[in-house]
Amino acid sequence: MVILGAGSGGYAAALRGAELGLKIALIEADKVGGTCLHRGCIPTKALLHSAEVADEVRESESLGVKASFEGIDMTAVNTYKDGVVGRLYKGLQGLVSAAKIDVISGWGKLVAPDTVEVDGTPYKGKHVVLASGSYSKSLPGLEVGGRVITSEQALTLDHVPGSVVVLGGGVIGVEFASVWKSYGADVTIIEALPHLVPNEDEALSKNLERAFRKRKINFKVGTRFSGVEQTDSGVKVSTEDGKTVEAELMLVAVGRGPATQDLGYEENGIPMERGFVVTDERLHTGVGNVYAVGDIVPGLQLAHRGFQQGIFVAEEIAGLKPAPIVESGIPRVTYSEPEVASVGITEAQAKEQYGDDGVETVEYNLGGNGRSQILKTAGFVKLVREKDGPIVGVHMIGSRVGELVGEGQMWVNWEAYPDDVAALVHAHPTQNEAMGEAALALAGKPLHSHN
Incomplete structure (x- = not known):
């Protein structure tokens, strides 16, 4: 099995495949663990935990504990966050190495339905699993850079911004808004749809909005973004209703797109739709023995979904005939407060x-x-x-x-x-x-x- 991408979906397929006696080549341009471990779920939850502690210190007196809140030391927060990621990464590397999986570092490209090429070297497999993951999306005409950042830059900030405009009230936007408010920043969320976390049951959205109002997190729902101007001191964000919000930074959190460009998918006949890889319920692309897992397959972009799909594909290739994954049965969590x-x-x-x-x-x-x-x-x-x-x-x-x-x-x-x-x-x-x-x-x- 040749696996292109070593994020949650790719490494799960590799570990389960190795367990089932398959010989595995795992190709990764960055680090094993992918977005979730290095730039997503794990580091953001570390920030959210430190934010929870900050809130608890502020409220400790009402519980009879005398403590004073002295502020946030971002250097120490980042050391804690990077320590968590580092330990998990080390553990994962140990698992992959113990399973005798060949990890190939470099940018892989599908050159035939049974071959992935890395820096000119072809790796041929009886089965190929596409697991190239996703990237932080922007909006048409919206340039990321300077004071306009994505979640990846937000994770490495060395200071607490005084004020932030968060573009997008989905999971990522809501989580960062929650962290920054706990850290003491002034936060405004702008969401085009009628509610925050718009994919959730409306009762949850309304309750979260109530909780955010109580926490003094500003948000504008049903409001479309129209432009941003970078100034010497920050950003001036305008919306289609003619209003503007000024802040030190703007976080673009409008979702994640499938990382499928320039990877040879289309050239090799892999069925695509809006950049996503189309598969059947058994995650087969309909081309040769090529499967796809994770964020590149339409549906929930969640690490645990990719992980489960990776296990499923390894078992499918090994002939175990696993039951297809039911999408509606996948749990979803937004780790805000x-x-x-x-x-x-x-x-x-x-x-x-x-x-x-x-x-x-x-x-x-x-x-x-x-x-x-x-x-x-x-x-x-x-x-x-x-x-x-x-x-x-x-x-x-x-x-x-x-x-x-x-x-x-x-x-x-x-x-x-x-x-x-x-x-x-x-x-x-x-x-x-x-x-x-x-x-x-x-x-x-x-x-x-x-x-």
Whole structure:
């Protein structure tokens, strides 16, 4: 197996393939681990954790702990963040080396359906897996540079900006807005769609907006960006409603695009659509023995999706006939304060599928959860079910709720009925109990909530 790209999808395919006795060439122009480990999920979550600690220090007196907030030392924050990344990278390198995977450093290009060329050297494989990942997108005519940055530059800032305009209210924009506000910056988010985190259930979006208003994070939704002018002291951002916002920096967080250009895909007949590689449900491209995984395949651009797809493709190539991955069963988490987590379909999607009368929902307010009270967080768990049928969506908001989505994923993927899961015992006092309470309410026997 020749794998082009060693991010979450590529290295997972390599490790699982090696485990199954395949000989592997793993080609990577940068470092094994890809965007997620080096420039994405891991470093951003390290910043978010330091932001959480900053907020806790500010509020510590209300918990009877005398501490004073002296500010943020970005040099120390970056040392901590880079230390986390470094340790994980070292561990991953050890795994890849122990699995006797050939890592080839350099820019790979598909030159035939069974061959990837790296700096003039061809690597031929019975199977080829395309896993070239994604890049930070911009908008047409919007130049990134100077005081206009992407998430990659935002991760290496050596100071806390006084003020920032965040262009895009999706996951990346919301997470950075959350960090910078905790660090003491003045933040304004501009989002063209009607809500923040627009792909989530509307109830979550509205609750996050309420929480952000309380945190004094400014945002303009349903507002289109029209231009930015760089000045000596910062940026002047204008929107189509004729307003302008001035700030020290502008973060462009308008999503990620598939990294597929100049890699020989189209020349070798790989089916493409808007830059993405088109595959069947078994991740095969329809050309030779060429498969594709991760952010280049249309769908959720999440590290854990790429990881699972990498494992799937290795097992498929080894003849294990794995079950196809169900996209709606992949959990999604936004690690802002508060966190947003979900799995399955939204209430609106469920109504589209089953009709307005074919859907039942319940919301359990975290105000009734002991552990949430102790953590001083607000929010809710919302369950969506097909009427008289299984749970098809689990949606939640509140501090640390990302840790609860694993159980929700099991309910959705195993098509659990509320009666089945309402019988499960949840430890007290945990936020996890909120899942149990929501299930009880959906099963028609609410204890601490009213249906």
